[in-house]
Amino acid sequence: MFFRMEVKMYKGASHKIWSILMVSPFVVFFLLFWALPLGLGVWISLHNWNVSSGNLGFVSLENYKSILTPGTLYYDLFMKGLKNTLYFVVISVPPLVLISLGLALVIDNLPKRFKPIYRTIFFISYSISVTAVSAIFLWLFNGNGGYFNNVLESIGIIREPINWLGEQPYAWLTILITTVWWTIGFNMMLFINALDEVDVALYEAADLDGAGAFSKFISVTWPQIRNVAFFIIIMTVIASFNLYGQTKLITGGGPEQSTNSLIMNIQTSVFGMNQLGIGSAMAIIMGLIMMVIIVFQYWLSYRNKE
Amino acid sequence: MAIRTLTKPLLYFLLIGLSLLFLMPVYVMLVTSLKPLDQVTLSEMWKLPGTIDVSSYVTAFERLAPNLMNSFYLVIPATLLSALLGSLNGYVLSKWRFKGSDTLFTLILFGMFIPYQSILIPLIQFLREIGLYNTIPGLIFVHVVYGIPITTLMFRNFYASIPDEMIESAKIDGAGFLRIFRHIMIPLSITGFVVVAIWQFTNIWNEFLFAVTITTSDQQPIMVALQNLSGSQIVQWNVQMAGALLAALPTLLVYIFLGKFFVKGLLAGSVKG
Incomplete structure (x- = not known):
């Protein structure tokens, strides 16, 4: 069943869709584990964030x-x-x-x-x-x-x-x-x-x-x-x-x-x-x-x- | 030619001397670990033990056994996961290119050079939120995350050497993404898997910064626990050295038996690509 579905996928323009579909887990993974932590790091760095008392508010570049x-x-x-x-x-x-x-x-x-x-x-x-x-x-x-x-x-x-x-x-x-x-x-x-x-x-x-x-x-x-x-x-x-x-x-x-x-x-x-x-x-x-x-x-x- | 005949023996002599000097710390480690505590003195540290005493190994093993198990619980899943995800990524990036896949690859390379300390703090915060802080699964997670760029890079370069015609003809025969991966790519990249696995195994086994910041006491892998082995008042150097050797044994064995094979494969996979 799966096999037959794949054959169909290869015909015409759907080839493109298939490869984007297959690469999407990877893109998600990359975003989730590299871009997101990096973004989170930047975000944390713009806050007065204490380990014990938590986020004490936005301080911009302070x-x-x-x-x-x-x-x-x-x-x-x-x-x-x-x-x-x-x-x-x-x-x-x-x-x-x-x-x-x-x-x-x-x-x-x-x-x-x-x-x-x-x-x-x-x-x-x-x-x-x-x-x-x-x-x-x-x-x-x-x-x-x-x-x-x-x-x-x-x-x-x-x-x-x-x-x-x-x-x-x-x-x-x-x-x-x-x-x-x-x-x-x-x-x-x-x-x-x-x-x-x-x-x-x-x-x-x-x-x-x-x-x-x-x-x-x-x-x-x-x-x-x-x-x-x-x-x-x-x-x-x-x-x-x-x-x-x-x-x-x-x-x-x-x-x-x-x-x-x-x-x-x-x-x-x-x-x-x-x-x-x-x-x-x-x-x-x-x-x-x-x-x-x-x-x-x-x-x-x-x-x-x- | 005359200079050559003169300098060659000199070079060899120098090399032998240098390698003896180089091995000295390993030698001291070994003889100290085989001595009873009363024979361990700084002034006689290079002397062979009077009698061979393995009690320090027994002590070190007893104290480190739970952490040793932690290390195995950590290293095995983390190695397998990062190798598998890396191979999947490498497969996509070398054989299923799409618009923007080169940009993506550049991003990964970029990711490899992002100092991981700048990701470490948000990752710790994230682990706290999801309740994985101070757990082995949390550490596995971090190592998988950090390992993916390098494993992806290595696999991508392994797969780049597999001819595209092979993939094309498989496609014509009706094989799809996963079938090609399972029946063509994986069998052809066994070497790649071994190299990546060795690389990840030894790196994760020896890693210190993540382990010391993410785990405490019971959850610590052996490399972190090792620093607490020496005892509080009198430092039992024989036990310390036995512990250090025990902890280094798995990676030492891997390198001694697979070293040559490993470095060849690593270079084929990374630098030249």
Whole structure:
């Protein structure tokens, strides 16, 4: 019955109706789960909305104003979080991209038998969750007799133990090392696969021309992996922007709130201060900032292609 | 050529050293989890255990078992649902194009880059209203919602490689939307399903932000419960490490056995499209 009905549907103009009918659940789904929450978020951000006492009325752009007016409590909370997060993006993206590319280049040149072993070694940490990763690095970086301090003292680099978690810049260094260890395998895998795709004949031609390793990379490898590299950079920027688990679990935002990330501060304004409206406004501003950065990166990669 | 013969061993040496350094935290985790508490000291953390002691695994398992079950109750339905919805979307967007379907696809890509924190707060509010806040079904819901753009994108690209002629001839034979989906698309995209399922499984299993904001105590998945495992006064590092390893085991096994297959498929599905 159903089958026969479908046959009829295909005849003539009803084909169009059929495909629109079939895609409608999807459109509804998209509207319901992406557009609606986003709209709701904007709506909440325009209200004085308290988690415990509920919606206290429309305030138009007051929430945004108080976040963006210097001197207010929310301004400090947002700007400190933003500054810390941007700082982390700046210090983490270059090592996360460059080290993974370096590793990928070395591993890609290994004899075939060894490749999978090293690939697995460096990828393993990616499958461990941030909670487990934090538990182990919290211990390794312990200021009082922790593993890194012991090693550094025994080889004579430092005399006094370093207070890794309680002093800057060591706290950021701890977060950075942890993040590199945790996520580098993923970027490396993407690079290795991109390198696998490069045509061997191109290398052979470059060899005939007597090209060195560096000039081979610039003239042969890079143009072939550029798209993947841009993809990796964008994904890494997004991931670093979303800094949360590592700082929450390892430094707890310390010392003196210097590693409080933006997400942590948004969370504080919602769950600590009960200010749902303020929190939503912060999240939306954060979203806009990220969108601008991503669009800018896309524009850069697009322009370079021309 | 002379430089090459010199630098190659140097590079290998560096690589071996680096990988040992890289594996060190895993090694420390493993040996610590096998020690009794009185042998766990910071100064001897890299030493092998005198005797192998699995009691910390027993303790960790006893305390985490309910949360471990929560994780499975969460991950399995969320993975299946987001994979199924993603494949349906991908099918429509690649084989049943209509006016505006490209715009829709762009919107989805856009959705993927919308920072999910800006959706998280209204979602929590929504979950409160419908009574799913602090429940596993609520968390499943959120993960399905958040997973759909990426699963749609992956499936769309898998399906794009299936020739349109195949669909056309099936249509001529009288097969419709669902028949083509069931008898052509699904059998041809088993690889796609496996890749998407692995991706969603590990991401949801390891996810922290949603889990910690949406659930409390009894309802927490294992990754959140793990941070409360260490004990209040004296930190039992052996139990903590055993718990961390237990929690990481499912995803570790998935990656070790399916890793290569997975990454190949992921790339075929996402980046090149």
